[in-house]
Amino acid sequence: MNDGVATPLENPLRAGLRLWRTPEPCTVVIFGASGDLTSRKLVPALYNLARERRLPGGFSVVGFARRAWDDATFRQVLLEGVNANSRARPVEEALWASFAEGIFYHRASFDDPAGYARLAARLAAIDATRDTGGNRVFYLATPPEAYPEIIAQLGAHGLNRSPEGGWTRIIIEKPFGRDLESARDLNRQVLAVFDEGQVYRIDHYLGKETVQNLLVFRFANGIFEPIWNRRYVDHVQITVAESLGVEDRGGYYDRAGALRDMIQNHLTQLLTLTAMEPPVAYDADAVRDEKVKVLRAIQPIASEATVRGQYGPGSVSGRPVRGYRDERGVAPDSQTETYVALKLFVENWRWAGVPFYLRSGKALPRRVSEIAVQFRRVPTLLFASTPVNDIEPNVLAIRIQPDEGITLKFSSKVPGQAQIRPVTMDFRYGTSFGVASPEAYERLLLDCMLGDSTLFTRRDEVEASWALLTPILESWAAGPAQAFPNYEAGTWGPAAADAFIARDGRAWRRL
Amino acid sequence: MSTLPFVDSATIEGELQRLWQETAETATGGQAVTRALTLNLIARATDPAMAERISAVVRDLVASHPNRTLLAICRPEDGPPRIDAWVQANCLLSAPGVPQVCGEQISIDAHGAVTAQIASLILALLAPDLPVVLWLPGPAPFDDPLLPRLLGVIDRLIIDSRDLSNPVRDLGRMAAFDRDPGTPSGAARRAALSDLGWAALTPWRELIAQFFDTRPLLPHLRRLDQVDIGYVPVDGRPDPLPGLLVAGWLAACLDWTPLEDAVSIEGAALRLHLRRPAVGVGPRAIRLVTIIITPVTPAADAAPGLATLRLRALDGVAADFQVQRADEQGHILTSAEVAGHPPVRRLTRCVAPSLADLLAAELRLLSRDAMFSAALQTAALFAAQIERLGEAIEP
Numbered sequence: 001m002n003d004g005v006a007t008p009l010e011n012p013l014r015a016g017l018r019l020w021r022t023p024e025p026c027t028v029v030i031f032g033a034s035g036d037l038t039s040r041k042l043v044p045a046l047y048n049l050a051r052e053r054r055l056p057g058g059f060s061v062v063g064f065a066r067r068a069w070d071d072a073t074f075r076q077v078l079l080e081g082v083n084a085n086s087r088a089r090p091v092e093e094a095l096w097a098s099f100a101e102g103i104f105y106h107r108a109s110f111d112d113p114a115g116y117a118r119l120a121a122r123l124a125a126i127d128a129t130r131d132t133g134g135n136r137v138f139y140l141a142t143p144p145e146a147y148p149e150i151i152a153q154l155g156a157h158g159l160n161r162s163p164e165g166g167w168t169r170i171i172i173e174k175p176f177g178r179d180l181e182s183a184r185d186l187n188r189q190v191l192a193v194f195d196e197g198q199v200y201r202i203d204h205y206l207g208k209e210t211v212q213n214l215l216v217f218r219f220a221n222g223i224f225e226p227i228w229n230r231r232y233v234d235h236v237q238i239t240v241a242e243s244l245g246v247e248d249r250g251g252y253y254d255r256a257g258a259l260r261d262m263i264q265n266h267l268t269q270l271l272t273l274t275a276m277e278p279p280v281a282y283d284a285d286a287v288r289d290e291k292v293k294v295l296r297a298i299q300p301i302a303s304e305a306t307v308r309g310q311y312g313p314g315s316v317s318g319r320p321v322r323g324y325r326d327e328r329g330v331a332p333d334s335q336t337e338t339y340v341a342l343k344l345f346v347e348n349w350r351w352a353g354v355p356f357y358l359r360s361g362k363a364l365p366r367r368v369s370e371i372a373v374q375f376r377r378v379p380t381l382l383f384a385s386t387p388v389n390d391i392e393p394n395v396l397a398i399r400i401q402p403d404e405g406i407t408l409k410f411s412s413k414v415p416g417q418a419q420i421r422p423v424t425m426d427f428r429y430g431t432s433f434g435v436a437s438p439e440a441y442e443r444l445l446l447d448c449m450l451g452d453s454t455l456f457t458r459r460d461e462v463e464a465s466w467a468l469l470t471p472i473l474e475s476w477a478a479g480p481a482q483a484f485p486n487y488e489a490g491t492w493g494p495a496a497a498d499a500f501i502a503r504d505g506r507a508w509r510r511l
Numbered sequence: 512m513s514t515l516p517f518v519d520s521a522t523i524e525g526e527l528q529r530l531w532q533e534t535a536e537t538a539t540g541g542q543a544v545t546r547a548l549t550l551n552l553i554a555r556a557t558d559p560a561m562a563e564r565i566s567a568v569v570r571d572l573v574a575s576h577p578n579r580t581l582l583a584i585c586r587p588e589d590g591p592p593r594i595d596a597w598v599q600a601n602c603l604l605s606a607p608g609v610p611q612v613c614g615e616q617i618s619i620d621a622h623g624a625v626t627a628q629i630a631s632l633i634l635a636l637l638a639p640d641l642p643v644v645l646w647l648p649g650p651a652p653f654d655d656p657l658l659p660r661l662l663g664v665i666d667r668l669i670i671d672s673r674d675l676s677n678p679v680r681d682l683g684r685m686a687a688f689d690r691d692p693g694t695p696s697g698a699a700r701r702a703a704l705s706d707l708g709w710a711a712l713t714p715w716r717e718l719i720a721q722f723f724d725t726r727p728l729l730p731h732l733r734r735l736d737q738v739d740i741g742y743v744p745v746d747g748r749p750d751p752l753p754g755l756l757v758a759g760w761l762a763a764c765l766d767w768t769p770l771e772d773a774v775s776i777e778g779a780a781l782r783l784h785l786r787r788p789a790v791g792v793g794p795r796a797i798r799l800v801t802i803i804i805t806p807v808t809p810a811a812d813a814a815p816g817l818a819t820l821r822l823r824a825l826d827g828v829a830a831d832f833q834v835q836r837a838d839e840q841g842h843i844l845t846s847a848e849v850a851g852h853p854p855v856r857r858l859t860r861c862v863a864p865s866l867a868d869l870l871a872a873e874l875r876l877l878s879r880d881a882m883f884s885a886a887l888q889t890a891a892l893f894a895a896q897i898e899r900l901g902e903a904i905e906p
């Protein structure tokens with residue numbers, strides 16, 4: 001089996017209710033292994049999986065980068081990374097020692113063919129000594145400019161196919177393209193070497209428990225689905241707010257901006273999961289088919305239906321923050337947006353006429369992500385003779401971070417008074433299901449090793465999302481320069497964003 | 512917490528309401544309190560110390576299964592007839608500003624003859640329309656007078672085989688209950704059986720199963736000839752029960768059938784003899800599997816339970832799969848040595864789950880655990896033969 005698509009293995013000892021599947025022994029090859037993502041997210045996630053018995057014996061990691069390190073240095077750097085970032089800290093020495101036996105450093109440059117030939121030999125040696133059976137995951141944790149080179153080299157050295165009996169898969173980090181054309185180009189390059197079944201385009205938002213719970217919540221609870229449509233829903237707000245600025249990623253960010261960095265991937269995922277029809281099955285293709293249908297049903301978004309912002313100096317959580325244009329790697333006259341708000345319509349039977357408002361920005365007052373479904377107002381006539389003239393509509397809010405959970409706001413009478421007050425009913429995953437949620441990267445790495453691509457973005461999905469947003473990017477580029485900065489760091493974005501939603505007689509949720 | 516002057520279900524319900532109102536009013540800094548109930552948990556204690564242990568476990572359970580706990584402290588032999596009851600909220604500590612999740616507990620302490628009334632009080636206090644689970648810790652759950660009184664309403668009975676006074680004999684009673692709990696006719700549901708002793712074996716089963724998640728090694732599972740199970744005895748007393756359950760599990764998964772004379776005892780070792788389906792083609796002799804369960808000499812601080820588990824194919828291509836405790840700090844060593852493959856060893860973590868963890872795992876199950884039933888039935892078959900042999904396993 002060479003295509004990377006898993007045919008499930010029938011292990012009779014796994015029959016029954018309680019035993020989780022673990023992947024077959026394999027080697028994860030990380031390109032860009034001396035970088036930030038590797039020691040902050042990837043290796044801590046792998047260590048936690050190993051610690052919790054979710055990875056088999058023989059599991060191995062090969063780190064690919066240019067730095068003059070050896071296995072010992074690499075292991076030490078990762079150990080420090082895990083100690084600083086893992087949810088289980090400090091590292092248990094004996095466990096780490098056993099895990100680290102399977103970690104190797106491969107020094108090479110992405111554009112050096114000899115490096116790949118040596119990599120192939122090294123992987124074969126690991127198969128022979130650690131019984132990894134030719135199973136590989138290539139993880140591209142590199143600057144996006146390097147993707148085409150690495151993919152082509154993997155193909156040229158036959159690393160896109162495993163030796164007999166094994167599988168090969170590739171995980172590609174965001175950003176996947178910077179507009180429709182480049183995303184198509186990248187897809188063509190990837191698919192010239194790998195089959196779609198081998199390709200896992202990662203969006204770590206999909207690894208979050210709440211995001212997955214969204215589907216369970218919608219489709220396993222009979223009471224919400226009947227009202228999840230235009231008859232009952234007034235509008236939907238999706239917010240992903242970050243309190244941080246661009247930190248030391250200014251160089252990358254200044255070429256991207258909020259629309260590319262957040263809306264194209266994370267917010268689009270939240271949107272499609274909120275709006276999609278029930279899939280016929282909970283499997284990779286059925287789920288993604290429905291998500292793509294949502295994207296195709298969205299009307300083109302006019303640039304008038306968008307608001308852009310860029311933060312100036314201010315203060316977040318009591319600390320002074322410099323303006324975006326003063327960040328390292330950012331042009332002093334940058335026109336890059338650090339805030340976007342937009343309105344769109346999903347023109348299908350379920351949602352026609354219901355606006356979806358999306359907003360995302362940096363240097364906002366709090367870090368918070370949520371989906372809020374606001375239901376229509378009730379006719380207040382019934383209570384007209386009481387001082388209740390402004391009953392707040394019901395809102396169902398699905399919080400993704402920082403505390404994952406669901407709240408339902410409804411109206412209730414204040415005891416003893418003819419007054420009606422909003423009350424919220426709260427359900428937090430963190431507490432209600434005591435177990436600490438696994439990190440998004442743990443879930444996604446494990447899914448990839450198990451051959452389940454449900455929580456990864458498919459080719460047509462990524463292209464459909466770029467098809468929707470590219471015209472906005474183009475019209476922004478063609479339009480006049482913006483009077484940036486237009487919001488102070490530590491505030492909820494530009495005043496224009498408030499006016500934008502107020503025009504529809506609505507307001508952003510106070511978060 | 513408050514003690515009630517009169518004990519009847521209406522008073523207790525009233526007291527609960529007062530409790531929630533107070534909790535809501537005293538909640539600090541506008542912190543919301545969420546009362547959440549996902550099930551009724553009836554737990555029976557036989558003395559205050561046991562009641563305290565149960566309460567502690569139940570408090571830990573709020574995180575995963577906020578519930579209404581009905582703690583019955585039954586002391587029929589102790590003192591003149593008297594029933595006391597009190598209510599309390601079991602809340603999870605949470606960060607400031609974050610709503611707090613609470614379950615509730617009703618404790619009923621009955622002395623003397625009125626202990627017999629406790630079942631009817633419990634029935635009146637169940638939160639409606641939620642699953643009902645009965646937890647009977649201790650050495651003789653099947654002789655508990657509460658069991659027949661509540662059998663018609665419970666969805667699940669939870670016992671702990673590690674507490675049983677005579678584990679080998681009682682394995683038969685567990686198996687009998689699992690086959691037919693004796694639910695009164697007309698009852699809406701049939702109680703499932705859960706054993707915390709079995710739940711404690713899950714990590715071991717997981718690690719064994721993991722060896723065979725790989726295509727090249729999977730076929731060896733059908734070729735196993737010998738299984739060695741080592742356990743740390745409880746206070747020096749031989750207790751082959753976890754070993755018998757593991758044997759039952761392997762037999763159920765791999766279609767091994769116990770021979771007519773399936774059991775022999777050699778000193779401290781218990782040997783089980785089974786037949787396995789022949790693999791490959793051609794008429795070969797009957798394929799036998801031997802399972803040997805022996806106590807191991809433990810380190811001074813060793814906790815009772817499984818210590819080593821080893822699966823081997825000795826005939827033909829040698830294959831040897833081992834899981835063993837590496838230390839008493841919750842580390843486990845696994846190794847796979849198969850001819851034609853490099854040996855693979857690794858250390859992993861397997862801290863013995865707490866009682867609350869085990870209970871939580873059982874409460875997560877909504878239906879019968881068919882694998883447990885199958886393992887239990889086979890284990891009980893071995894146990895019956897051990898009883899029939901009449902020989903004691905040497906300590």
Ligand SMILES: NC(=O)c1ccc[n+]([C@@H]2O[C@H](COP(=O)([O-])OP(=O)(O)OC[C@H]3O[C@@H](n4cnc5c(N)ncnc54)[C@H](OP(=O)(O)O)[C@@H]3O)[C@@H](O)[C@H]2O)c1
Nearest residue numbers: 032033034035036037065066067109110141142144173174
């Ligand atoms: N960091 C995050 O939190 C985060 C979050 C989401 C997505 N991502 C994505 O993940 C990817 C990696 O991010 P990162 O922050 O880890 O990047 P980074 O810290 O800049 O690391 C880049 C890595 O690539 C290696 N590299 C660069 N050019 C190379 C070449 N020609 N040959 C060999 N190695 C080369 C570098 O190794 P040497 O310096 O040793 O050569 C370094 O290990 C990016 O696509 C980013 O967008 C990152």
